[in-house]
Amino acid sequence: MDNYTLLNIFCRAAVLLLLLPVHEYAHARMxxxxxxxxxxxxxxxxxxxxxxxxxxGSLLLLVAGVGWARPVPVDPRYYKHPRRDMVLTALAGPGSxxxxxxxxxxxxxxxxxxxxxxxxxxxxxxxxYYLTLILETIASISVSLAVFNLLPIPPLDGSQLLQSLVPGxxxxxxxxxxxxxxxxxxxVLLFTDVFDSLIGWLSGWILEGMxxxxxxxxxxxxxx
Numbered sequence: 001m002d003n004y005t006l007l008n009i010f011c012r013a014a015v016l017l018l019l020l021p022v023h024e025y026a027h028a029r030m031x032x033x034x035x036x037x038x039x040x041x042x043x044x045x046x047x048x049x050x051x052x053x054x055x056x057g058s059l060l061l062l063v064a065g066v067g068w069a070r071p072v073p074v075d076p077r078y079y080k081h082p083r084r085d086m087v088l089t090a091l092a093g094p095g096s097x098x099x100x101x102x103x104x105x106x107x108x109x110x111x112x113x114x115x116x117x118x119x120x121x122x123x124x125x126x127x128x129y130y131l132t133l134i135l136e137t138i139a140s141i142s143v144s145l146a147v148f149n150l151l152p153i154p155p156l157d158g159s160q161l162l163q164s165l166v167p168g169x170x171x172x173x174x175x176x177x178x179x180x181x182x183x184x185x186x187x188v189l190l191f192t193d194v195f196d197s198l199i200g201w202l203s204g205w206i207l208e209g210m211x212x213x214x215x216x217x218x219x220x221x222x223x224x
């Protein structure tokens with residue numbers, strides 16, 4: 001098994017065992033903080049991957065690289081401000097992925113710094129080189145996962161976000177036409193590259209920002 005195959009396996013495992021569970025946990029934790037005990041009562045306010053993973057979604061992730069977790073149940077009747085709190089709950093998952101992306105990117109910068117120190121000292125550093133690739137790839141996946149989940153297509157977080165942001169006077173119209181609207185978004189996703197291009201552009205922009213924040217780490221380690 002070559003190194004890049006191992007890299008792919010590590011990254012898919014990270015998505016399955018870390019990125020997706022933390023994403024769903026963040027939804028559950030935010031909903032609970034806003035007064036909704038539904039997810040907590042069903043055991044979903046837990047970082048244990050087993051309580052969040054969907055068998056089919058997990059299998060497809062391992063085999064095809066695309067999968068999903070079980071959506072966290074929420075009941076907006078518990079919220080004091082249902083529309084606002086649904087937005088906050090919807091954003092918690094993608095927000096957690098952005099935080100993890102930043103942390104993994106910082107780890108990649110640190111690994112790269114130690115790799116460079118070893119390289120200039122004449123020491124072999126293949127392990128640190130591949131660790132850097134793994135951390136950078138996981139950071140990129142985490143950011144892409146955050147952006148992807150903001151697409152306005154059920155059951156992604158963006159669909160709930162869109163519904164919560166529709167002005168009150170248009171809600172009845174939105175509910176009456178929700179299936180058609182969702183079908184249009186799904187068709188755009190499946191038959192065009194509009195969303196792919198948008199996800200790539202936004203993810204790249206976010207990763208550039210993360211590099212701007214963490215880019216000092218590798219040079220700092222090199223200068224130690």
